[in-house]
Amino acid sequence: MTFELLANDPNSKARAGIMQLDHGPIETPIFMPVGTVASVKGVHQRELKEEINPDIILGNTYHLYLRPQLEVLEQAGGLHKFMNWDRNILTDSGGYQVYSLSANRKIKEEGVKFKSHIDGSYHFFTPENVMEIQRTIGADIIMAFDECTPYPCDIRYATRSMHMTHRWLERCIAHLEKTPYKYGYEQVFFPIVQGSTYKDLRRQSAEYIANTNQQGNAIGGLSVGEPAEEMYAMTEVVTEILPADKPRYLMGVGTPINILENIALGIDMFDCVMPTRNARNGMLFTAHGTINIKNKKWEFDFSPLDENGYTFVDTEYSKAYLRHLFAANEYLGKQIATIHNLGFYLWLVREARKHILAGDFREWKDKMVRQMGNRL
Known part of the structure; x- marks a missing residue:
């Protein structure tokens, strides 16, 4: 992957750039339509490509793992071929489902045990097998396995969760170094900054993530119920630390106004x-x-x-x-x-x-x- 900054707005932190991945260029800032289960709901791929025309869409590891399941995706040759999409795809690691399905999961240091919302069966996600799952799905950009904290949460919980997310990140990186790509094209890896709405934790997490020196970086745990002003404040803290020469992805945000305000703070990629x-x-x-x-x-x-x-x-x-x-x-x-x-x-x-x-x-x-x- 390459990422080139082409311009910076003189009166804000907004930037325009271009990412080059194996399934084509991505002009930033960019919004990624959400195609959770290998489909942007209600939209044919032809309409998606010819009318909406995104450079990249998003799929979800948790949902694709449960249905259609990995065997189907692997035999199809990966998600691109399965859904007939020849542009870029990013997969969320399932960390958000760890948050959203809180009634049906249990978090431990080793990973997360969860109950399928489809048939009630139990499954276990670890940083290692989530990397394997995303290798099999075949997205161009794959995300670290993290815990997305709820809002509000106390600082003790947020601190413990952040450190566990960092330990999980190290396990993700170590496992990826041992596993090759499956379908002949590069998969880019983004770690995720956490820390809830505590500025000191956000700074600490952003510094930790930046020091891992991955090809891009993401900000998670926002747009989960906090006021918009808190979201902007946390984003500003993090973008001051994350390296300017790498793309920045704010996960799960948001309204059109949210998107413009966060572009002004230096964010390049969005989904919602x-x-x-x-x-x-x-x-x-x-x-x-x-x-x-x-x-x-x-x-x-x-x-x-x-x-x-x-x-x-x-x-x-x-x-x-x-x-x-x-x-x-x-x-x-x-x-x-x-x-x-x-x-x-x-x-x-x-x-x-x-x-x-x-x-x-x-x-x-x-x-x-x-x-x-x-x-x-």
């Missing part, structure tokens, strides 16, 4: 289920604010879904028609809303990149944040 999940509930993100398409006010609004036209759905369908689809519980409505939201998110980060390269990102960002806070 929000554009797809909220789409299925009838919420559309636009440059001028959010739309609840289920509201009666759109019943006779035959104007295009979004005149900015991020994807074909924005000009081919009207607000009234989309509202009707949701009222009729027609799944096409969820698909249209999903394509719109993902198209908007990719437009947003690419527009941010243009303004970073032009040197006026801060002014544009402040205007966009004001606009996108509206309820339409």
Whole structure:
């Protein structure tokens, strides 16, 4: 992997760069649509590539391990071939599921025992076998196995968890050094900064992660319920420490406003289920604010879904028609809303990149944040 910084915004820490991986370039800042189980929910790969057009998408180790299972993926030749996706893929290690499935797991130093949400069977994840699983899945970027702490948590818990995450990281690195790639292309490894919302812990973790000298770095344990101001404060602490010549990935974030504010703090990569999940509930993100398409006010609004036209759905369908689809519980409505939201998110980060390269990102960002806070 190579990573080249092309520009820094003069009035913020925003940066524009380009990563080169074996499945193609990634222009940063970038948003990665979430394809948890080898599918961005409700979107064909053709629509994903031709309309939304991301350089990279995200899959999830926990979910892919349980279904379709590793034997299927390995016989298919890896996740790229299985899902017919020839661009980059990043896999989350399953650390977030350690957090989100707290009722069905037990954490020990050796690893995490968890109960499948599908059939109730028990499984055990360790740093070593999670690296093996991600080798088999075949993502271009693979993540360290970590514990994502809940919010709030006391400093004693956060400290213990952070140190365990660091010990797990050393085990991940040691195991990767002994295991080759499976499918003939490079897999890049990102460790994850933890430390909850404690600045001293975040600094300590960021320094530890930076010293491992991996090809990129991630920030985890945010966007788990803390106020946005806490998220920004922790991100700022960490980006001051993580090396500037390597990509920085803020995991699981967030709203369009969150993304712009964190780009301004020096983040390069994002993922979040929000554009797809909220789409299925009838919420559309636009440059001028959010739309609840289920509201009666759109019943006779035959104007295009979004005149900015991020994807074909924005000009081919009207607000009234989309509202009707949701009222009729027609799944096409969820698909249209999903394509719109993902198209908007990719437009947003690419527009941010243009303004970073032009040197006026801060002014544009402040205007966009004001606009996108509206309820339409």
